[in-house]
Amino acid sequence: MTHPVLELRNVNKSFGPIDVLHDISLSVKAGEVICLLGDNGAGKSTLIKTLAGVHKPTSGEMLMDGAPVSFARPKDAADRGIATVHQFGGTFPLMTIGRSFFVGVEPTKGFGPFKIFDRKTANAVAVKAVQEFGITRIDDGDRLIGGLSGGERQSLAIARALHFGARVLILDEPTAALGVKQASHVLRVVMEAKKRGVAVIFITHQVTHAMAVGDHFAVLIRGALAASFAKGEKSRDEITDLMAGGEALADLDAHLDDAAATVS
Amino acid sequence: MTSFSFGALLRRPEAGAALSLIAVAAFFVLFGGVKLGNFLGAASWLNFAANLGIVALPVGLLMIAGELDISIGAMIPAGSMSIAVVSGYYGQPILVGIAVSLGLGVVVGLVNGYLTIKTSVPSLIITLATLVAMQGLVLSASVLLTGNASVALAAPDWAKAVFGTLLGGSYQIIILWWVAMVGGYAFVIHMTPVGNWLFAMGGDKTSARNAGIQTDRMTVWLFVLSATSASFVGMCGAILFNSAQVSGGMNYIFNAIVSVVVGGVLLTGGFGSVIGILFGTLTFAVVNQGIYFTNIDRNWSSLIIGVMLLLAVLMNNSFRNMALSYSPKKKK
Numbered sequence: 001m002t003h004p005v006l007e008l009r010n011v012n013k014s015f016g017p018i019d020v021l022h023d024i025s026l027s028v029k030a031g032e033v034i035c036l037l038g039d040n041g042a043g044k045s046t047l048i049k050t051l052a053g054v055h056k057p058t059s060g061e062m063l064m065d066g067a068p069v070s071f072a073r074p075k076d077a078a079d080r081g082i083a084t085v086h087q088f089g090g091t092f093p094l095m096t097i098g099r100s101f102f103v104g105v106e107p108t109k110g111f112g113p114f115k116i117f118d119r120k121t122a123n124a125v126a127v128k129a130v131q132e133f134g135i136t137r138i139d140d141g142d143r144l145i146g147g148l149s150g151g152e153r154q155s156l157a158i159a160r161a162l163h164f165g166a167r168v169l170i171l172d173e174p175t176a177a178l179g180v181k182q183a184s185h186v187l188r189v190v191m192e193a194k195k196r197g198v199a200v201i202f203i204t205h206q207v208t209h210a211m212a213v214g215d216h217f218a219v220l221i222r223g224a225l226a227a228s229f230a231k232g233e234k235s236r237d238e239i240t241d242l243m244a245g246g247e248a249l250a251d252l253d254a255h256l257d258d259a260a261a262t263v264s
Numbered sequence: 265m266t267s268f269s270f271g272a273l274l275r276r277p278e279a280g281a282a283l284s285l286i287a288v289a290a291f292f293v294l295f296g297g298v299k300l301g302n303f304l305g306a307a308s309w310l311n312f313a314a315n316l317g318i319v320a321l322p323v324g325l326l327m328i329a330g331e332l333d334i335s336i337g338a339m340i341p342a343g344s345m346s347i348a349v350v351s352g353y354y355g356q357p358i359l360v361g362i363a364v365s366l367g368l369g370v371v372v373g374l375v376n377g378y379l380t381i382k383t384s385v386p387s388l389i390i391t392l393a394t395l396v397a398m399q400g401l402v403l404s405a406s407v408l409l410t411g412n413a414s415v416a417l418a419a420p421d422w423a424k425a426v427f428g429t430l431l432g433g434s435y436q437i438i439i440l441w442w443v444a445m446v447g448g449y450a451f452v453i454h455m456t457p458v459g460n461w462l463f464a465m466g467g468d469k470t471s472a473r474n475a476g477i478q479t480d481r482m483t484v485w486l487f488v489l490s491a492t493s494a495s496f497v498g499m500c501g502a503i504l505f506n507s508a509q510v511s512g513g514m515n516y517i518f519n520a521i522v523s524v525v526v527g528g529v530l531l532t533g534g535f536g537s538v539i540g541i542l543f544g545t546l547t548f549a550v551v552n553q554g555i556y557f558t559n560i561d562r563n564w565s566s567l568i569i570g571v572m573l574l575l576a577v578l579m580n581n582s583f584r585n586m587a588l589s590y591s592p593k594k595k596k
């Protein structure tokens with residue numbers, strides 16, 4: 001366990017003449033949560049897509065367990081245990097919990113041409129997997145995904161990824177569209193994943209959520225790593241300022257103060 | 265599914281279609297003076313339903329997958345003309361005619377499918393193009409080769425027995441093909457993993473692809489299925505009626521889509537059922553043909569179909585919402 005599960009070394013990515021990622025070096029160990037912070041347009045999505053095998057880095061190295069890897073398709077990354085969970089859970093609103101849990105890897109019973117989808121097993125496994133994460137409200141595998149709350153969908157998607165052996169979990173803004181209570185459910189699921197020794201890459205622009213679960217933080221600005229630090233090294237305000245581009249927010253405060261002074 | 269529950273029945277995709285069928289039948293019996301016994305056994309609407317149903321099934325599956333195929337309107341006359349030209353005009357063995365007819369369906373399906381997956385053009389537009397193109401091709405080829413827009417075909421007895429005979433004097437053999445296809449599709453779509461892939465694909469194509477489902481291959485297959493089913497219907501018609509015309513088939517486009525939508529398939533994909541499509545087709549056939557059994561003037565049938573379509577879609581919407589918001593009662 002000396003090597004990080006996933007590591008990027010000096011990764012650059014450009015689309016034609018446009019450079020999106022500059023010289024990114026990142027690593028995440030098993031049982032560690034690394035929070036990737038950045039404003040809209042900072043290159044977070046491109047970085048996730050590079051990690052998940054959607055894009056190939058223009059230059060630089062990607063390593064898993066210390067050995068260089070290269071993914072041609074998202075499937076390659078998935079086969080190595082890199083799972084991405086998107087903002088809306090990447091699930092199918094009009095399918096049942098059991099069916100959507102096993103899309104592409106359906107359990108069957110019977111033999112030959114009469115192999116049929118094993119609904120009972122699928123439902124039972126799906127419900128059990130998500131309940132292990134403390135989401136006990138999901139108890140019927142025949143319910144439709146669209147009837148679940150946003151937090152339950154996220155939790156289900158994370159449970160699904162771990163059930164199928166994910167070692168690196170990439171969470172793309174999992175709490176962005178959620179209320180306070182729902183978000184705390186998802187954060188609890190992230191902690192549980194961490195406890196199981198999964199390497200988690202948590203993308204967000206909500207500093208509070210990041211500070212609740214993160215062990216390590218990386219701030220992305222205009223495609224470059226602006227800062228990288230461990231838990232407790234920086235305060236909430238400092239992180240927010242970093243994300244907004246350094247002095248920007250302090251400047252804004254000063255302007256607002258000036259404005260207030262002239263009014264009174 | 266251990267205990268019977270009325271609510272669970274209503275949450276199924278076919279609930280709206282089943283209720284429409286009952287409502288339409290009841291309407292005809294109450295206001296049209298139809299004797300239910302005579303009507304249920306009548307061949308006219310069953311024949312109509314079978315021909316329509318064989319096309320509506322794959323069109324419905326495509327719709328579940330999020331695509332649309334309207335080229336079926338041209339593939340029905342194309343299927344009947346190709347067998348009539350090959351086996352009737354040129355006198356080739358009937359097997360060759362069958363192969364050409366179904367093969368044409370496969371080719372057009374492949375074209376539709378590949379264009380859909382390789383371009384970002386909506387399949388409605390692509391199949392609109394192949395619809396018009398195939399109409400032109402069939403008409404010119406027929407006039408060029410035979411100098412006529414209508415060709416006679418005399419099929420041997422065995423081919424007639426399999427594809428184009430009248431059972432009991434009035435029931436087309438295609439009814440049995442339809443029943444078998446409903447059974448086959450229902451098994452594959454609702455019982456096997458392939459069905460799960462179909463619904464996943466229609467629900468969210470990107471997620472389905474990321475889950476390892478070969479969405480492109482599935483799409484092409486579905487288009488091949490619908491085009492071939494349409495040419496199959498045309499071929500059976502030619503064998504049954506001993507002749508083929510270049511016209512006809514256009515009604516099938518709207519009829520099939522109405523049947524599928526009444527049958528509870530979501531126009532944007534991801535939701536529906538084979539049994540629903542079956543009920544949708546039956547409902548459509550009952551309205552379209554059943555009107556002859558009533559005292560109601562036949563001109564009203566389109567109005568009834570329009571109103572029924574609207575009601576069925578509204579019903580399907582509310583049933584779908586019921587299914588979405590359903591959660592089991594809290595256990596104490």
